[in-house]
Amino acid sequence: MSETAAVLELRNLRKLFPAGRSGIWARTSEFVHALDGVDLRLEKGEILALAGESGCGKSTLALTLMGLEKPTQGTIWFEGEDVTRQSRAGRQRLCRQIQMVFQDPYESLNPLMTIGEIVAEPLDVHRLAQNREERRGRVEKALEEAGLKPAHIFMNRLPHELSGGQRQRVVIAAALVLEPEVLLADEPVSMLDVSIRAEILNLLAELRERRGISVLLITHDLATSAYLADRVAVMYLGRIVELGETQAVLESPAHPYTQALLSVIPVPNPRKRRERIILQGQPPNPVHVPAGCRFHPRCPKVMERCRVEDPVLAAVGAGSHQAACWLVSGGGSDE
């Protein structure tokens, strides 16, 4: 099935966490369904935004892709190779190809290491630099690519001496130094000042232009994805519910959940009034996933069928736009 240049492909990926207290002897029979059958393709040189509210499994997806969590079920393919269950050496190799940018630049840098040491560490771990000059050269190149110019003035600084935006650039530089194929950016701008967000997002776009790097941009903010992404995937309770070209999804959302998310984005036009869809009902509980469509308890357009049958992704009109909703696939006639 992997015919074209999919860098990363997930098939029916599931991840369950034991729920409740897990003491030494305690056994639990309940599980949190963090990922509940995720199918996703990341094309080469593409920026794919993965959007969804907190707790929907976005970050678990990223950790599973990094090999930091083992999937309960399903497979992960990297450049046509099944990398789901890896030996330690295999994971080491994969690490070089897939790098991650974490959410909080204040927490993700070791406060006792200089910027130079932080960026050089991946090189040392993977033994990529032959000598000190090469090491220094690659570190400086990564820093400059991440927009910290001139690099040498940052090398001996400590994280607390930099601003939030600069720190996030350091985090990106430490990911770039390995020259990865894929960058997983887990809410890379949510902890930053609004004024700096665009800079960091532009940097990601620039890196895609220059290096052909693929980016999986995890965000809870659809406006961010609109700014940057080629395609958008909307996740709800551990599953992709809508997927398509950014413009198609944002202009004509097919899934009621996406519609609700979009309706609350402020529009910079006071005369343009939109009806806001405020979701009703309980926030989702990933331990007890609702029967039928997982969104039905909160869906404003719920039908009888939704309570019983679970919809799968189906094409919305022409193109690659897909949504998992009976309104799309079932025609909505049997209300």
Place this chain on the structure above:
Amino acid sequence: MKRLTYLLRRLQWALLSILFVITLNFFLFRVLPGDPARAGIRDPRLTAQAQQAIRERFGLDKPVINCFETLNPLKLGKCGVNPLETQFFIYVGNLLRGELGTSYHTNRPVSSMLGEALLNTVLLVGAAQVFSIVFGIILGLVAAWKSHTAVDFTALTASLVAWSLPTFWLGIVLLFAGSTWLGLPVVGKLTPGMAYPHWGAKAADLGRHLILPTLTFTIVVLGEYMLVMRSTVLDVLSEDYILTAKAKGLSTFQILKDHALRNALLPMVTIVALNLGFTVAGAIQIETVFSWPGLGLAIFDAVGRRDYPMLQGAFLLIAVSVITANLIADLLYSYLDPRIQAGQS
């Protein structure tokens, strides 16, 4: 330069603290009930004249301090007592000349008695601290890495038990067990009356005497170190930069060594430094149980005899070591944590 001014300011504070301690010590022991002239010589038949003679010899017949008015320079001389003739000023004057005085009990200079005792204590405490720091850090790291597993559970329980054990009780139990089943010596530093063919035999004898007190001390301190290390490492391991390190492909060992250990060492340095200062005195229980001729035992004996010069000397020594240990911890901090700029307050 910045570092030098920082150091000087710290030293200034250390000196002030020592001055305060000197004054406090002097009055503290004189407030204690009991009379050195009688406590030292436990003989009820001692005549009043003999007691007076002893007091005169030690200078205890002089007023402790002249009346407080004389502290007011305007009223100086009205009290009728020459301030330089009071016990306090004589003591301070002697201190300034570097003299700690003579022990009431042994008639030997306090400085040489303290020197011997300190050497023995440092031997015992030093060995025990080295063991407990090394094993405490290793156990704490392992327990934190394997947190919520059987390994962690066992280490945690053992540490809590070790930390909660009364020191003297553990000492007595180990003394009993060690001497009965292992035939280890139970009293003192060297076997009395033994003739050594060469220094190696003497060292071996000393080593055998050291085993039990060191073990007791190690067990007691190890538990604390391990618990502190475990909880700080757990804190550090929950930081995002540890997740980042995993994502970069670092191995468990590299993460523990390069990221967890260094960040977790900061609280450890504080505790070890505080402990080092206090354990000079804290060995009292162990030294008493094992009759180890260290500072703790010396203090224990001196209290019973109201041996003021010895007590003052010993407490001064303890104060100086606590203050020095804190000073060293401060300096180590700025070395371990580059965020702490020496010179910033």
